[in-house]
Amino acid sequence: MNDEVIIREETPADVMAISEVTEAAFRTLEISNHTEQYIISALRAADALTISLVAELGGRVGGHIAFSPVTMSDGTTDWYGLGPVSVLPDYQRQGIGGTLIEEGLARLRAMSARGCCLVGHPGYYQRFGFSNPSGLGHEGVPPEAFFALSFDDHMPQGTVQFHQAFKVNGPLETSG
Numbered sequence: 001m002n003d004e005v006i007i008r009e010e011t012p013a014d015v016m017a018i019s020e021v022t023e024a025a026f027r028t029l030e031i032s033n034h035t036e037q038y039i040i041s042a043l044r045a046a047d048a049l050t051i052s053l054v055a056e057l058g059g060r061v062g063g064h065i066a067f068s069p070v071t072m073s074d075g076t077t078d079w080y081g082l083g084p085v086s087v088l089p090d091y092q093r094q095g096i097g098g099t100l101i102e103e104g105l106a107r108l109r110a111m112s113a114r115g116c117c118l119v120g121h122p123g124y125y126q127r128f129g130f131s132n133p134s135g136l137g138h139e140g141v142p143p144e145a146f147f148a149l150s151f152d153d154h155m156p157q158g159t160v161q162f163h164q165a166f167k168v169n170g171p172l173e174t175s176g
Contacts, residue, residue: 004057004058005055005056005057005062005096005099006055006056006057007053007054007055007056007099007100007103008053008054008056009051009052009053009054010049010052010053010054010064014054014061015044017054017060017061018037018040018052018054018061018064018086019037019040019041020037021061021062021063021064021086021087021088022036022037022040022064022084022086023036023037024086024088024089025084025086025087025088025089025092026084026086027089028089035168035169036084036086038168038169039066039084039165039166039168040052040064040066040084041168042164042165042168043066043068043163043165045165046163046164046165048068048069048163048165049066049067049068050067050068050069050080050108050111051065051066051067051080051104051107051108052064052065052066052067053065053100053103053104053107055087055091055096055099055100057091057096062087062088062091062096063085063086063087063088063091063096063097063100064084064085064086064100065082065083065084065085065086065097065100065101065104066082066083066084066085067080067081067082067104067107067108067116068080068081068162068163068165069081069163070117070160070161070162070163071160071161072136072156072158072159072160072161073158073159073160073161074156074157074158076114076154076156077114078112078113078114078115079113079114079115079116079117079156079160080108080113080115080116080117081116081117081118081160081162081163081166082101082104082105082116082117082118082120083118083119083120085097085100085101087100098127098128101128102128105128105129105149108151109151113151114150114151114152114154115148115149115150115151115152115154115155115156116130116148116149116151117136117138117146117147117148117149117160118130118146118147118148119138119141119145119146119147120145120147121145122144122145125147126147128149129149130147130148130149131147131148131149132144132146132147132148133146133147133148133155135155135157135158136148136155136156136157136158136159136160137159137160138159138160138161138162139159146160148160
């Protein structure tokens with residue numbers, strides 16, 4: 001990875017760049033509904049971005065990761081969802097996404113979170129300790145694409161509900 005990458009919390013000045021990075025990162029992915037940038041905006045508007053980190057490269061935002069609270073059907077609390085995670089296409093496959101994931105997970109642990117889950121590409125997230133848990137999932141998601149990582153050796157059972165922001169399908173309506 002490039003030594004000039006700085007991982008830091010987002011600032012208000014980063015909002016437009018985060019949207020642009022996210023849109024560019026998912027633009028060519030067939031599995032995407034291309035709403036990821038709207039999801040981040042909706043999470044931000046709902047004050048549900050528990051952790052929002054950017055990867056800054058040469059003074060420019062080149063990557064972003066979001067973590068938001070999830071609800072577990074068995075009542076387990078203090079779990080978070082990872083995603084979206086985005087890296088500009090020119091910077092992909094250089095370890096930036098992995099660095100964002102590792103830093104985000106470290107920050108979740110530091111705030112005494114109990115675990116993290118996500119919907120993602122099979123074969124990528126195991127390197128960070130995630131697994132496809134038996135007895136825990138997300139409705140409509142194949143088990144091989146749902147991942148969880150417990151920080152306290154307790155794996156919730158049942159279904160995970162991500163924040164309502166994940167249901168947006170376009171820009172937020174603004175009044176004024």
